[in-house]
Amino acid sequence: MSMKIYVPADAAARALGADAVAAAVTAEAKARGLDVTLVRNGTRGMIWLEPLLEVETETGRTGFGPVTAEDVPALFDAAFGDHALALGPVEQIPYFAKQTRLTFARCGLIDPLSLEDYEAHGGLSGLRRALDMDRDGIVQEVTDSGLRGRGGAGFPTGIKWNTVKDAEAPQKYIVCNADEGDSGTFADRMIMEGDPFTLIEGMAIAGLGVGATKGYVYLRSEYPDAIRVMTEAVRRARVFGLLGDSVLGSAHAFDMEIRSGAGAYVCGEETSLLNSLEGKRGIVRAKPPLPALEGFLGRPTVVNNVISLATVPVIFEKGAEHYRDFGLGRSRGTIPLQIAGNVKYGGLFETAFGMPLGEIVEEIGGGTASGRPVKAVQVGGPLGAYLPVHQFDTPFGYEEFDGQKALIGHAGLVVFDDTADMLAMARFAMEFCAIESCGKCTPCRIGAVRGVETLDRIGRGDGGAVEILTDLCDTMTDGSLCALGGFTPYPVMSALRHFPEEFSVSRKVAAE
Amino acid sequence: MSPSTSEAPTARIEEIIAEHRHLEGPMLPIFHALQEEFDHVPEAALAPIADALNLTRAEVHGVMSFYHDFRKAPPGRHVVKICRAEACQSMGSEALAARALEKAGLDWHATSPDGRVTVEPVYCLGLCACAPAAMVGDKLHARLNEARLDKILAEARS
Numbered sequence: 001m002s003m004k005i006y007v008p009a010d011a012a013a014r015a016l017g018a019d020a021v022a023a024a025v026t027a028e029a030k031a032r033g034l035d036v037t038l039v040r041n042g043t044r045g046m047i048w049l050e051p052l053l054e055v056e057t058e059t060g061r062t063g064f065g066p067v068t069a070e071d072v073p074a075l076f077d078a079a080f081g082d083h084a085l086a087l088g089p090v091e092q093i094p095y096f097a098k099q100t101r102l103t104f105a106r107c108g109l110i111d112p113l114s115l116e117d118y119e120a121h122g123g124l125s126g127l128r129r130a131l132d133m134d135r136d137g138i139v140q141e142v143t144d145s146g147l148r149g150r151g152g153a154g155f156p157t158g159i160k161w162n163t164v165k166d167a168e169a170p171q172k173y174i175v176c177n178a179d180e181g182d183s184g185t186f187a188d189r190m191i192m193e194g195d196p197f198t199l200i201e202g203m204a205i206a207g208l209g210v211g212a213t214k215g216y217v218y219l220r221s222e223y224p225d226a227i228r229v230m231t232e233a234v235r236r237a238r239v240f241g242l243l244g245d246s247v248l249g250s251a252h253a254f255d256m257e258i259r260s261g262a263g264a265y266v267c268g269e270e271t272s273l274l275n276s277l278e279g280k281r282g283i284v285r286a287k288p289p290l291p292a293l294e295g296f297l298g299r300p301t302v303v304n305n306v307i308s309l310a311t312v313p314v315i316f317e318k319g320a321e322h323y324r325d326f327g328l329g330r331s332r333g334t335i336p337l338q339i340a341g342n343v344k345y346g347g348l349f350e351t352a353f354g355m356p357l358g359e360i361v362e363e364i365g366g367g368t369a370s371g372r373p374v375k376a377v378q379v380g381g382p383l384g385a386y387l388p389v390h391q392f393d394t395p396f397g398y399e400e401f402d403g404q405k406a407l408i409g410h411a412g413l414v415v416f417d418d419t420a421d422m423l424a425m426a427r428f429a430m431e432f433c434a435i436e437s438c439g440k441c442t443p444c445r446i447g448a449v450r451g452v453e454t455l456d457r458i459g460r461g462d463g464g465a466v467e468i469l470t471d472l473c474d475t476m477t478d479g480s481l482c483a484l485g486g487f488t489p490y491p492v493m494s495a496l497r498h499f500p501e502e503f504s505v506s507r508k509v510a511a512e
Numbered sequence: 513m514s515p516s517t518s519e520a521p522t523a524r525i526e527e528i529i530a531e532h533r534h535l536e537g538p539m540l541p542i543f544h545a546l547q548e549e550f551d552h553v554p555e556a557a558l559a560p561i562a563d564a565l566n567l568t569r570a571e572v573h574g575v576m577s578f579y580h581d582f583r584k585a586p587p588g589r590h591v592v593k594i595c596r597a598e599a600c601q602s603m604g605s606e607a608l609a610a611r612a613l614e615k616a617g618l619d620w621h622a623t624s625p626d627g628r629v630t631v632e633p634v635y636c637l638g639l640c641a642c643a644p645a646a647m648v649g650d651k652l653h654a655r656l657n658e659a660r661l662d663k664i665l666a667e668a669r670s
């Protein structure tokens with residue numbers, strides 16, 4: 001009897017013991033003389049079930065989780081049938097079944113480094129279609145899809161590509177921003193580890209569309225697993241002929257390299273990233289010139305987030321219209337929500353834009369992990385606002401969040417229970433800005449340090465300092481070159497606005 | 513013994529520079545390769561890098577010092593990075609880390625007197641749905657609690 005078993009090699013699964021589970025599966029199969037093929041897939045994104053072991057059956061894949069190495073012999077004893085950890089068909093688990101998986105359709109399903117698996121599940125059909133189109137047609141398709149940058153700013157991807165397409169230069173570049181520094185986010189990591197060829201295909205299509213033959217992925221050093229998988233995927237893509245002088249046998253060339261970041265949060269900002277890639281200090285550049293016109297080494301450059309680029313293949317595979325038909329208002333398509341922090345069912349949930357925040361947190365996420373009431377959710381990373389429960393009817397969309405003085409950023413949601421100290425969270429936002437500031441502008445570099453001091457004063461019961469804090473935030477908002485200094489006031493001011501009692505004179509008394 | 517700054521072999525440094533200088537933007541790849549080899553970026557490498565890339569030594573130093581990752585001296589034998597970002601905080605990482613560090617007699621950025629372990633903060637490891645998280649070398653740990661963090665630190669020191 002031959003059997004196929006999947007144990008994820010995703011970093012989160014590994015951090016929860018997946019390697020030991022995989023080793024136990026191999027050992028147990030050997031001891032029992034069973035013919036088992038073990039596949040190290042990506043994660044399906046249901047992190048609370050990791051390590052999630054799957055077995056291929058005639059009726060699809062059934063799951064068991066969370067599995068420890070010690071559980072493995074009993075799973076074999078039960079012939080992967082009746083067992084306390086049995087979850088049934090994986091794709092029928094409600095958390096999974098409720099999703100619309102476009103960008104992440106293959107993540108967790110396939111062997112991440114098998115191009116054969118990749119093609120068998122729709123991979124490369126987008127690129128093949130793009131190879132039959134001209135540049136204008138390719139860029140138009142992206143524009144028509146309504147895709148907006150998933151890195152945070154939400155800029156329309158087609159418009160950016162068009163600028164690069166129309167620029168005249170001997171060399172143009174595609175730079176993928178894989179710096180994913182925001183707390184609460186892991187979508188980039190998950191897709192790079194679970195379906196790396198999607199990103200490669202997306203970058204190749206971008207190259208065709210704008211006339212760029214070289215690409216770089218700037219990948220944060222905190223993600224050694226993703227660096228390893230992407231590097232190997234690029235190597236295999238070259239051997240296969242997906243990358244190189246003749247992309248899939250066409251007259252078009254495209255090749256790419258993986259580059260490691262070096263622990264600077266600000267290098268996720270696109271111009272800082274370009275400086276870093278060039279080998280300079282990661283100082284933010286003033287715009288204009290736009291990177292689209294003068295980017296890497298002064299050449300026209302598309303800088304796009306991992307998810308923006310990894311969504312391009314499915315847009316070409318299924319058509320712009322198919323993608324655009326999902327969503328709400330000017331937020332088209334799907335968004336991979338990353339539900340994190342103090343939450344019961346943490347993980348990645350890809351869905352059409354428009355789901356109300358409360359539904360995401362309470363119904364999908366199941367409320368807090370601690371079982372206590374939810375106090376607030378920080379959406380969009382360290383530069384994103386804290387949204388209290390009374391804003392939970394806000395639909396997940398760019399404009400809808402903007403209307404609440406909040407942002408969706410890279411779509412990470414960090415849930416806090418009622419024990420959260422909002423003054424401490426505001427202080428942390430300032431501290432983080434001070435640590436990570438590139439140093440170019442005073443309101444950010446000095447303002448953040450003042451912010452920490454001011455919040456300490458408030459913490460000691462100096463209620464008068466609240467006005468100073470507000471002024472400081474105004475100065476940072478108005479006088480910062482980039483969103484590190486400019487948006488740090490979002491978490492700070494939202495904490496102050498929604499939880500003023502925690503910033504008041506009575507705070508100290510209440511705490512005592 | 514890790515090689516000290518002055519002992520870093522010049523020949524190997526030159527080799528690493530030569531392997532990477534043809535790249536577009538070779539500086540960070542060179543730093544990473546040096547650090548991979550020597551556990552830090554040897555001071556002796558700055559002048560040859562400057563020569564190879566047509567920069568001043570001060571410029572090369574300026575780039576290196578901008579990034580949190582690059583070390584001037586080798587760290588302890590094991591580097592334990594504990595996440596201090598928001599998702600981990602929401603699961604109590606700050607109190608957890610403070611307690612463990614106190615118990616171990618260590619401070620952020622400090623190396624134990626026996627040179628076995630260096631503890632550093634890190635801001636997000638992408639394990640925010642299974643927080644709190646830490647990384648020892650390249651090995652990741654999630655859903656930390658007091659016992660698990662103590663164990664990680666104890667193993668790193670043994």
Ligand SMILES: Cc1cc2nc3c(=O)[nH]c(=O)nc-3n(C[C@H](O)[C@H](O)[C@H](O)COP(=O)(O)O)c2cc1C
Binds near residue numbers: 150265271
């Ligand atoms: C401080 C700071 C950090 C950022 N970090 C990231 C990041 O880690 N990943 C990312 O894609 N965009 C990040 N951005 C946004 C980028 O500047 C840029 O908008 C994005 O890469 C463009 O790609 P997109 O249009 O596909 O989103 C950051 C911006 C700022 C100001």
Ligand code: SF4
Binds near residue numbers: 438444483
């Ligand atoms: S706001 Fe801060 S990080 Fe951004 S350019 Fe200014 S100093 Fe640099």
Ligand code: FES
Binds near residue numbers: 388390497499
């Ligand atoms: S909107 Fe939250 S307190 Fe007013």
Ligand code: FES
Binds near residue numbers: 595596599638644
């Ligand atoms: S915030 Fe700690 S792993 Fe993301």
